[in-house]
Every structure is written in structure tokens, then in C-alpha cells.
Amino acid sequence: MKAAVIVYPGSNCDRDCKVAAETAVNADVKMVWHKETHLSDDLDLIIIPGGFSYGDYLRCGAMASVSPINAEILRHAERGTSILGICNGFQILCEAGLLEGTLLRNNSLKYICKDVMLDVTNNNTRFTKAYGNQTKAMMTVGNGEGNYFADDDTIKLLEDENRIVFKYLENPNGSKGDIAGIINKKGNVLGMMPHPDRAFAKELGSDDGANVFKSLMQL
Amino acid sequence: MKIRVDVKLKNGVLDPQGRAVAHALHTLGFDEVADVRIGKAIELEVNETDKEKAKARAVEMAQKLLANLVIESYTVEVLG
Amino acid sequence: MKIRVDVKLKNGVLDPQGRAVAHALHTLGFDEVADVRIGKAIELEVNETDKEKAKARAVEMAQKLLANLVIESYTVEVLG
């Protein structure tokens, strides 16, 4: 698998995503600076990592979503390349208009770093096939703005089109519909707040995150 | 030239911060507070003397970056 | 009764957020932007009909909670 991790000023989980993809599926991973304007067409996966791009200033992901590399991300989304946005990456995908809704401040108004048990609510997307009949997955969240919000019609649409991929068993931040991760209509863009890049090996506490990468190998 | 762009969450959009501040005000004894909404007051200093042009550009900035039109509304005011 | 409390960083206090937004506006081609300062626009809905009383209470709220007087200043405006 050939993958690219986009690095924005302020991204800090870029290396974690590289190591996770390499460990889980022996991926060949390239780091791409946000000022570049080309992403090669033979890429199997583009990862938009977690972190505090532009310090999370103004709105999380707002400034990153207007970076020079953004046009290429939109182009790849259009042509069907798999795109995985984790934490800040999910926020960037929403700001860029590739996924519906937005991530507001946690209802506790506090940054939360804890393990969360997830429901794999749709296990036949290209990102979750490898879960098979394992319906639960343990990962960690680490964010201050993980409170997913969209208007009621959008939430209904996401439910009806079975585009909610992960839900929190115990909602840590007030997310509507306990939503932890959603996918776009075409099924090639996944945004999720929990970190599979921190749950890819037993010594880190869980390796349930590895399945997100393993699923893509079955594509 | 100073321009002020106010960005607010649209009605119906959850405001966790506003709700928490309202709660805190109640615990401090300000029971008359019914609701609190918190938005951004962005003050721009621009090298532009033509008021109309400055305003138009500020609107463009709001649409391109300063506001997320899905969940936010904005107003632009030239302070001169 | 609607009251608006604007909270701003005092002059001279670094505004990291404003600095980052100014930079982003430059990369989007808005070179005329010389400075950006971002403050909070807090809108209070209060059950109070007497304008003077409402304003005085809002000032009290600003001093007790809404503004961090060490690095922020505030203005209160009764919108009616």
C-alpha cells in the first residue's frame, strides 16, 4: 500500500500515522508538506493526521482546509482515492466540505484524553471490513473539540445512508447521535475523532485501530 | 482603516461555551440571565482608504476563511 | 432584554490567534491586512426591563467572570 501523510504547521500526530500504517500493513508512507501542490495518482491512501494545525486558531482545521495542498485532496476525493481524516484531520475534512457537520467544543469545555469503547456501526465500508463481526473497538480520544454537530436532517440522512461508521458506547463529549466517525456518500472519505494511530499495537493498550488500515488491503 | 467582522453561531446550532457560561453566571447569583451566546469579534487593520472597497474585501475574507457558512453568520462594519 | 459584552485582549498583550489568522489571510491574497485582533462577542439575554439596572449587572458579570481583567478589557452595550 502506498500512502501519503499530509503535514500542516501544527500537525503533531503525523509520525504516529506513518508508524501505524507501516506497523499495521507494512505501508510505504511519504510525508507531504502542506505547501506542495501535487499528490501522485498511484496513492492508495491519503491520511490527514491529528494535531493542532495552525494552533486550532479561529476554528479547528479552518486554516488548514485552505492550504495549497487542499485542491489536490479534493481532486483525489473526487477520483475515489481513500482518504482518512483522524481527529484534526476529521475537522479539516468538514471545513473543506468533504464531510457534513462540524466538531464543536466538548460539552465539558475541557480537553479530554481517555480510552473509549466504540461501536463499529457499519462494518462493510472499505475502512471497516477487517472488523468482521467484531462490533466493539477500543481506541483513545485526545481533543478539546470532539463534539460532533449537524442539523437534524443531516443526522437523519447519515443514519438512513448508513454512513455513521463509529459510535461512542459512552458519549465523552456531547456528540450528536454519539457519532465518532462518518464516511462520505462515495464511501472513500472517512473522518473519525478517535485515534487508530494510537491503537495499533498491544503495548499501547489496544491494537483495534490496526483494522482500519487492514480493511483497506482488502480493497 | 479598522473593520470589524462579527461571527456568530447560527440559531439552532449548539453553543457549549455559551451554555456553560450561563450556568456559571447562575451559580454566581445572576439568575436573570436567560441565555448566553458567544461569538467572535474580529478586528481587522487594513491598508485601504476606500470604505466601500475595504468592506467588500472584508466580506470576501469572511466568506473564504473567517466564517464557516454552514454553521455561522457574519456581519461586517467599517469603523473608519 | 439583549445586552452585548465585548471582551478584548488589552493592547500590548500578544494575540497568537490574531497573528495566525493575519498570516493565513496573507496566503489567501489579502495583503492589505496589517493586523488582526480576535476578541469575544458575548450576547446575554436577561429578564430585566430597566436598561440602567441591566447594564450595571452586565458590568458586574464582566468583572466577575466574563473578562480576565489581568489581560482583557471589556465594553458593555444594551441592545434593548
Added chain:
Amino acid sequence: MTNNTEITPEIIAEHGIKPDEYQIILDRLGRAPNLLELGIFSVMWSEHCSYKSSRRHLSKFPVSGPLVIQGPGENAGVIDIGDNQAAIFKMESHNHPSFIEPYQGAATGVGGIMRDVFTMGARPVALANALRFGEMENQHTKRLLNGVVAGIGGYGNCVGVPTVCGETNFHASYNGNILVNAMCVGLAEQDKIFYSRGAKVGSPIVYFGSKTGRDGIHGATMASAEFDVDSDEKRPTVQVGDPFMEKLLIEATLELMQTDCIEAIQDMGAAGLTSSSVEMAGKEGLGIVLKMNDVPVRETHMTPYEMMLSESQERMLAIIKPGQEHIAEAIMQKWDLDYAVIGYTTDTGRMVLEFDGEVVCDIPVGPLSSDAPNYDRPWVKPEVEKPVTAREIGELGDLGDALLKILASPDICSKRWIWEQYDRHVMADTLADSSHASDAALVRVHGTDKALAITCDCTPLYVKNDPYEGGKQVVAESYRNIIATGATPIAITDNLNFGSPERPEIMGQIVMAIEGMAEACKVLEYPVVSGNVSLYNETMGTPILPTPVVGGVGLIKNYNDAIGYGGINEGDTIILIGNTTDNMGATTAMKVLVGREDGAPPKVDLVLEKQTGETILELNEKGLIEACHDLSNGGLALGLAKMTMGSDIGIVGQVQE
């Protein structure tokens, strides 16, 4: 006040310079200093920068050892962790700024200590903090606790370095003077370490990072100025941190360090541009010329006085090989950081500052450090509390209720509310942190099987009741906490927080605590490689408890052999190692259950500590240990309670009559 303001005794006193010290300045200059020169002397001779009240006693610490690459005297300490790798670490305090503005005070404390580490070429891999607040009932405690924790999380999380361990205590003596000590640990290649020494003559001085503003002017002198309750007047413009800028600065600095265009480099910490330029020049006996008009400034009409004393955050100063400035400039442009060549080194040994075509400062560099005052402050040996035995206190009622009360007390209860606000997992190398049943944090050395063990420790009440034994105990507890994870202790950093050294009884606490700590460091072969001293921690005459915090670092060769105090299985036997004496003095039990804080702390048998420690490491290497826990606050009862909670299992203990 313009630079040619007449220097009056009031102005001298306001700069914290004593008459006899001013005499030294007159002698070294051969004339009266102008305001800028006086300001430079005042920050370089402040308690914070010169350690003038403690320097002579700090020299008692053992600072070398087979694994010590660099001891005190540089930005941080450096130890050898094998395979050409080095761990670089230090601890610093931001006590006074955090009392004035808790969020920014704590945030800039984290930012500052990280710069001390990456300025030496190390990528920061772990953060820890030791916090002390007033009693819960104090009106400020809740607000200060909220602000400090949010500030530490806000800064550390954004920069992307995991906050993995720490400690938090509450005591009335901190009501008006909280303690915020931040520790940072970084990793570097042994042959790629950068120092503040190494500058050559005629090399360009390069400034990069944020622009300079009027932040925290007189922050350095304030750090050691006693607080009066309405500290509003003493409120300089607060230092504001930008973690996003710090992240750019880390990446840019480490990228610059891959090239070989650096001769010397130092972060701008307390006393900003002054201390960084003076220290780099002073180390090589060089002079410097700085062109103040070239300093990137954020505010208009800034005077050289303000530029030289400003403590704006996220700024670095480097001395670059002549002709290679363009390399540095290109890197700074990539990371959108301010960059300017603001001067060059000379062989005159003098600091010459030019502004608007005029020389505004011309003083010898040497005296700024070599002539810094080195007080031999009078001190009295503090009288030591008498031991208090359990028999004297009598029955404590039902042991179960007693344990529950201890578990619920502020110092002992779960600190989940705090550490859940810290990102403990970023960099995906955290093996054990505050959420695990482990006496120290364990952070994997990326790409290897090695892991660093990190812990922060101090029991202030022990040090108050017997500074010497208390000092020994602080180091011994750090040693035990590292060993309890299966790691081998290597070295410590420290943060010595005390009241005013101008009080003989407080100076006595400082001298005796340092001697106790030094004794323990020698016997346990656990040297001091860096540290910080924060004095004048008192309000309206009441000093804080003496709080010499120790930040310990150890190494485990293979993290699969690591142990904690959870993971016990049914049928395991529990062995208590070391002897239990009837000593209740200064214990948590006495404070929580009987409300007394008197009594001598337990005596520390350092030889027994060493034997016990080495035995445990040996047993663990043989794979005989399932779990291990160091007994400290709350004693055996709390130790057993934590082990049961850590393993979700029951424990049966027999008490032999």
C-alpha cells in the same frame, strides 16, 4: 525613563541591586551605568539568573557519573542511554507568573522548559509537572487549579508532547504562593548535542522565532521578589505563550541542527535577549555587538531597555558560522518564523549595543556572570521535630474508615480530573502514564526496545520537620519509584522552592535540605545534572513549606520486562521489603486522621535503600516479580489499597502480633 535618566538610589533599589553590589558595577565600569546598563546588570544579577543566595550550597551536589555527559551549567542535563543516544532533561518553575495569570503562567512555564531541552538538540518526548496549591477551602484555589491545569494542557497538547506524570498537593502554606514546576525530557544523538559554548570571533548573531514585545519586563527580577497580597502593582505585562509558534520553533530548530552551520545556540528564557547573548559570549570570553534597530519587534517605539529585558516567548538566539546565515534564513522562511541577523561576536570582551546610530550600552561581559554576587547568607540550623509514635496518638478507630478518609484526602485522591486534560498518548510511545498502576511514567525510546522511566517527587512536610532527613527522603523516593517499574535510576533534575533566603531559619532549611539531598545522591549514585532554584516564595511574611522537588530519570533496557503495581494474579504472595518502624511523625495518616503536622519524618537508611533497590532489579531481571510498589504517603495501608485497585483483585494481609 529615557536612557540618559539620572540613576538615583531609588532606581537602583527598584532594580533589586544593593548598594554594595552597585559599588562593584561602578568599579567594573569606571563610571556610573546608564539605565539600560543598570537594567542588564539587574537581570543578570537577579536571584533567578545568578542563584546568588544558593550557588555556594548547590556546589555540594554530586554532578558527575559514568552515564553523565553534561551536568549543571548548560541549558539542561545530558545522560548516556546507550547506542549513541542521550536523554536531555531539566525542570523549571513559573510560580509567581502563575499566581498572577494561572493559564498563561503555567503555559509559558511549559514552553520555557521545552526550549531549554530542544536548544541542546533534543526532540522533547515527555512532559511532567509538580503542582502545589493552597487549601481547598481557600477562595483562590479552585480558580488557580482550573487555570494552571488548562494552561499546562493547552500548551503541551498543542505542541504535541505527551504529559505523562506529575504530582499535585494542597496545603495552607501555598494559599498566597502556588508552585508550578514543569519538567521536560528530550532525546538526542550523542554526537549531535548543541551547547551555549562554542562561539567564535566575528560570527553573525542570529535571532529567530517570535517578534519581541513588552511581555514580562522585569519578569526575572520579579521571579524572586516577595509578593504582597494585592500584587496588582507588581503586575508586569504578563508573558503570553503561543504553542503553535513553539511547535514551528521546535521543527525549525531541529531542522537547522541537521545542518552544521551552528557554532552555539541558546533559547531566550528569563531575561530574554540579555541572558542568551551574555551567556554565549561569556562562555568563550568574547564580546558582542548588537544592532537594536534590527531586532524584530512587535510593538512600536520600543526602547533598547525594553528589547533587552523583554521576556516575549518562543524566541531563539544562535551564533552561526560566517557566510552560512542564508541556510538558517531558508529554514526559518519555510516555517514562517521571524529571522534577523542582529549583530556579531568580537574579541573585545565587551557588550556593545547600538541604537539609532548611537552606542547605548558598552560594558564588559565578564562581570555580568563572574562578578555576580555570591552571598554567604547567615543561616541557623533549624530545630528538628521529635519523633511521634503510634502509641502516643492512640487508637485511630476503624482501620477501614481511616483508609477511606486517607483515600479521599486532597493529596491522595485520584487526580483523574487533572491528567485527563493532558494528552498522554501523542507520539504513540507512552507505555505507562498517570492513568496506569505504575510508580513512574514509561516512555519508549522511539524505534527501540528501551524506555525512559520518569517521576516527580517531594514530601514537603518531611522537609519542614527535618530538612536534612527530608532532603534524603525526596531523592530516595524518586530512586524507589523508578526501580518499582524495573528501570535503573540514572540521574535527577530538581526544583528547589523555598521562602525568603534573607530569613536565617529559611536559609537553614535550604542548606540542610541540599546537604541531605547531596548525601542521598552520592550513596545512591543518582547525580544531579540540572535544576532550578525559586526563592522568596512567601506572602506577607509566611513562607511556603520547603519544597525541593526532584525529577528522576531512569532507563529500562527492554520495556517488556517493565513492571507496575497492577496485574497481580490470584495466589500471588506479597512480600514487604525493608523494616517498619513505629513512626507517625509528619505522616499523611496523622495529618488526615488527627489533624497534626508535627513529628520527625522517618529516618532514611541510604545503604539499605541501595541494597533493596539493587535486589529488586536483580529479581526482576530473573523474571520473578509480578508487581512492585514503593511505599510512601499513606504507608502500607495505601500501598496495598492501590495494588488491589490496580489489579482489580482482593488482598489478605496478616499482622503478626
